[in-house]
Amino acid sequence: MPATRPRTRGILRPRLPLRWRVAIAFAAVSLAITGLLAAATWHLASSYLLAKREQGATSQAAVDARLVQDALRDPARDGSDDLLQGLAGGGEITVAVRRNDTWTTSGRQLDVDALPPDLLALAGSGTAARQRIVAGGIPVLAVAVPLQGAVYVELVPLSELDATLRFLSGVLVAGVGVSGLLGLALGGWAGKRALRPLTDLRDAAARVAAGDLDARLPEQDDADLAPLAATFNRTAEDLRRRVRRDARFASDVSHELRSPLTTLVNAVAVLRRRRDELPPTARQAVDLLDADVHRFGKMVTDLLEISREEQIDERDLEVCDVVDIVTHAVGARRGIAVEVEGTPPKVLVDRRRLDRVVGNLLDNADHHAGGAVRIGVSTCADGVRIEVDDAGPGIPPELREEVFERFSRGANAGRRDGGGGAGLGLALVARHVRAHQGRIRIEDSPAGGARVVVVIPGGSG
Amino acid sequence: MSSMTSTPHPGPAASPARADRPARVDVRERVLLVDDDGRIRQALSLALDDEGFTVATAPSGEEALATLGRDTVDLVLLDLMLPGTDGLTVCRRLRAQGDLPIIIITARSDSADVIAGLEAGADDYVTKPIVAGELAARIRALLRRRRPGAQAARLQVGDIEVRPDEGVVRSNRGPEPAEVHLTRTEFRLLVELAAAEGRVVTREDLLRRVWGYDYLGDTRLLDVHVRRLRCKIERDPDHPTLVLTVRGAGYRAAGRSDAGD
Numbered sequence: 001m002p003a004t005r006p007r008t009r010g011i012l013r014p015r016l017p018l019r020w021r022v023a024i025a026f027a028a029v030s031l032a033i034t035g036l037l038a039a040a041t042w043h044l045a046s047s048y049l050l051a052k053r054e055q056g057a058t059s060q061a062a063v064d065a066r067l068v069q070d071a072l073r074d075p076a077r078d079g080s081d082d083l084l085q086g087l088a089g090g091g092e093i094t095v096a097v098r099r100n101d102t103w104t105t106s107g108r109q110l111d112v113d114a115l116p117p118d119l120l121a122l123a124g125s126g127t128a129a130r131q132r133i134v135a136g137g138i139p140v141l142a143v144a145v146p147l148q149g150a151v152y153v154e155l156v157p158l159s160e161l162d163a164t165l166r167f168l169s170g171v172l173v174a175g176v177g178v179s180g181l182l183g184l185a186l187g188g189w190a191g192k193r194a195l196r197p198l199t200d201l202r203d204a205a206a207r208v209a210a211g212d213l214d215a216r217l218p219e220q221d222d223a224d225l226a227p228l229a230a231t232f233n234r235t236a237e238d239l240r241r242r243v244r245r246d247a248r249f250a251s252d253v254s255h256e257l258r259s260p261l262t263t264l265v266n267a268v269a270v271l272r273r274r275r276d277e278l279p280p281t282a283r284q285a286v287d288l289l290d291a292d293v294h295r296f297g298k299m300v301t302d303l304l305e306i307s308r309e310e311q312i313d314e315r316d317l318e319v320c321d322v323v324d325i326v327t328h329a330v331g332a333r334r335g336i337a338v339e340v341e342g343t344p345p346k347v348l349v350d351r352r353r354l355d356r357v358v359g360n361l362l363d364n365a366d367h368h369a370g371g372a373v374r375i376g377v378s379t380c381a382d383g384v385r386i387e388v389d390d391a392g393p394g395i396p397p398e399l400r401e402e403v404f405e406r407f408s409r410g411a412n413a414g415r416r417d418g419g420g421g422a423g424l425g426l427a428l429v430a431r432h433v434r435a436h437q438g439r440i441r442i443e444d445s446p447a448g449g450a451r452v453v454v455v456i457p458g459g460s461g
Numbered sequence: 462m463s464s465m466t467s468t469p470h471p472g473p474a475a476s477p478a479r480a481d482r483p484a485r486v487d488v489r490e491r492v493l494l495v496d497d498d499g500r501i502r503q504a505l506s507l508a509l510d511d512e513g514f515t516v517a518t519a520p521s522g523e524e525a526l527a528t529l530g531r532d533t534v535d536l537v538l539l540d541l542m543l544p545g546t547d548g549l550t551v552c553r554r555l556r557a558q559g560d561l562p563i564i565i566i567t568a569r570s571d572s573a574d575v576i577a578g579l580e581a582g583a584d585d586y587v588t589k590p591i592v593a594g595e596l597a598a599r600i601r602a603l604l605r606r607r608r609p610g611a612q613a614a615r616l617q618v619g620d621i622e623v624r625p626d627e628g629v630v631r632s633n634r635g636p637e638p639a640e641v642h643l644t645r646t647e648f649r650l651l652v653e654l655a656a657a658e659g660r661v662v663t664r665e666d667l668l669r670r671v672w673g674y675d676y677l678g679d680t681r682l683l684d685v686h687v688r689r690l691r692c693k694i695e696r697d698p699d700h701p702t703l704v705l706t707v708r709g710a711g712y713r714a715a716g717r718s719d720a721g722d
Binding site for chain 1: 498500501503504505507508511568569589590591592593594664679680681708
């Protein structure tokens with residue numbers, strides 16, 4: 001069976017979020033369409049303007065050429081120079097006449113050698129011609145008209161048209177750019193909108209994963225999204241029902257066990273009171289019975305507690321001094337140093353549960369590590385920190401998560417003698433700490449054993 | 462035909478256990494245990510008998526009420542889950558008749574169940590599995606409540622006058638002093654608060670002194686009783702002026718300035 005491989009990504013498809021890919025696609029399409037339109041507009045407008053200009057220049061040149069022709073034909077009043085000067089006007093235009101290989105120019109300075117020979121040849125052979133050239137550093141339209149025995153050339157500058165076209169192209173490029181940006185924004189917005197159900201789904205899934213089994217997706221009208229929402233909600237509902245059912249089962253079981261347990265506990269108490277009247281064998285049996293009935297009782301109580309709603313009832317919250325709770329929990333236990341650092345703030349907690357946390361940690365140290373040696377209470381960044389140190393063998397790092405699992409016996413797996421814990425103690429601790437939005441972890445104690453660190457958040461209430 | 466099931470334990474005078482504790486013969490308190498589970502009735506009867514109580518039992522609410530109508534009982538242990546007339550109804554009916562101490566037995570320690578029982582008038586509650594030794598401590602603490610220790614003969618909280626040695630509470634609110642009827646628990650609670658003369662009494666102290674809890678007391682127990690006490694002595698229980706809550710600490714009675722000592 002081939003191992004599943006992550007799909008190879010193309011070089012052009014870097015790892016971008018879907019939303020950005022949508023936005024970029026929008027921008028690209030928008031750029032392509034507006035670019036095409038702009039190109040067409042540019043092409044049409046520029047060729048139209050140019051054609052118009054050329055046509056105007058050509059007819060003007062034809063009229064001018066006729067005037068020059070008339071002037072040349074009448075050598076008596078050889079005023080062709082004046083005429084040329086007049087035709088050149090303000091100096092924008094350059095006019096030139098070639099007669100017998102002699103150039104007469106007027107208007108803007110012109111280097112006649114720069115005129116394209118093809119154009120002159122064409123005009124020389126009797127055909128009017130025009131060509132766009134660059135003369136004197138500016139674009140011009142050169143119109144050559146054949147005269148009798150001469151060639152008339154008129155150079156009309158196109159710089160004005162050029163500026164217009166440059167402006168037009170600037171506008172078009174800017175338009176394309178803006179439309180690309182708009183496409184990007186629109187794509188981003190549409191992507192966000194389209195992905196909102198997915199975002200909701202992600203948030204809801206995260207909430208479910210974090211333990212909020214009541215998280216649901218809103219009903220969707222969209223035919224594409226409705227099944228997704230429905231499936232998610234159904235799955236979440238199934239999960240919730242199953243979790244509830246499991247919890248109720250554990251709760252029902254321990255409730256059902258409570259009645260016979262009451263009978264057992266009290267019957268054993270009656271026997272124990274008469275222990276001295278019993279023969280040695282029966283006495284031993286009563287002792288065994290007594291010890292295990294109590295262990296059983298504790299297990300049932302723990303089981304019931306662990307199957308209860310994890311969420312804390314607001315009515316059970318009160319402002320408590322952790323030092324007080326720790327001192328009470330230590331109570332008559334011997335050999336435990338309570339070290340208080342500074343004045344830890346009072347915290348808003350369910351006192352009963354915090355009592356269980358500290359009590360169970362001490363019990364656990366008793367059962368597995370020969371008893372706690374130190375409890376430290378100190379202030380930390382976000383609340384109160386409780387440390388329980390023992391002098392036992394410590395807990396190897398790979399077991400530090402596992403010991404908080406139900407019925408995990410950690411390093412003591414397989415050792416069930418000695419009236420140890422029911423295996424629920426630390427699970428209950430973790431649960432209660434979690435219910436307070438606290439943290440719990442296991443470290444190495446400087447004393448050589450294990451150190452359980454509990455942080456209960458909250459400042460002075 | 463007695464609905465009162467006598468315990469299968471050796472008879473009163475002949476009991477060797479009794480002979481060991483001759484001083485207790487006269488003061489054996491009578492407890493009525495109401496539970497529909499026959500085995501629990503038997504086992505608890507045996508164990509409570511060992512603890513020094515005379516135990517009568519009843520399997521249902523009806524029989525419990527019948528027994529109480531006939532015999533004198535010092536305290537009732539009442540399971541809330543009973544066939545027929547349920548525990549809460551029995552509890553309310555008993556409370557309406559007087560201040561007979563009632564401890565309810567619940568299988569569930571959920572807030573709702575316990576609070577319902579306390580609201581119905583119970584003085585205390587225990588959760589299954591019941592350990593006779595712990596239950597006996599509860600019972601003793603409750604029975605002690607009617608015998609408060611030697612204290613001032615007369616305490617004053619606002620216009621409420623308390624005479625601990627007589628077990629009487631009078632309200633001087635109207636034109637004529639009127640007696641206020643409190644249960645033993647409420648009375649004891651009021652005495653503890655009044656004796657502190659305006660100082661704060663912590664929840665733990667109240668739970669220890671009134672209910673005999675060593676530490677792990679249930680504060681719901683206290684809150685429900687304070688509420689009931691307020692209903693009886695305050696002008697407006699929603700805006701108390703006599704029994705004041707000190708958030709995060711406990712309760713205190715109205716200050717000495719209000720008291721005419």
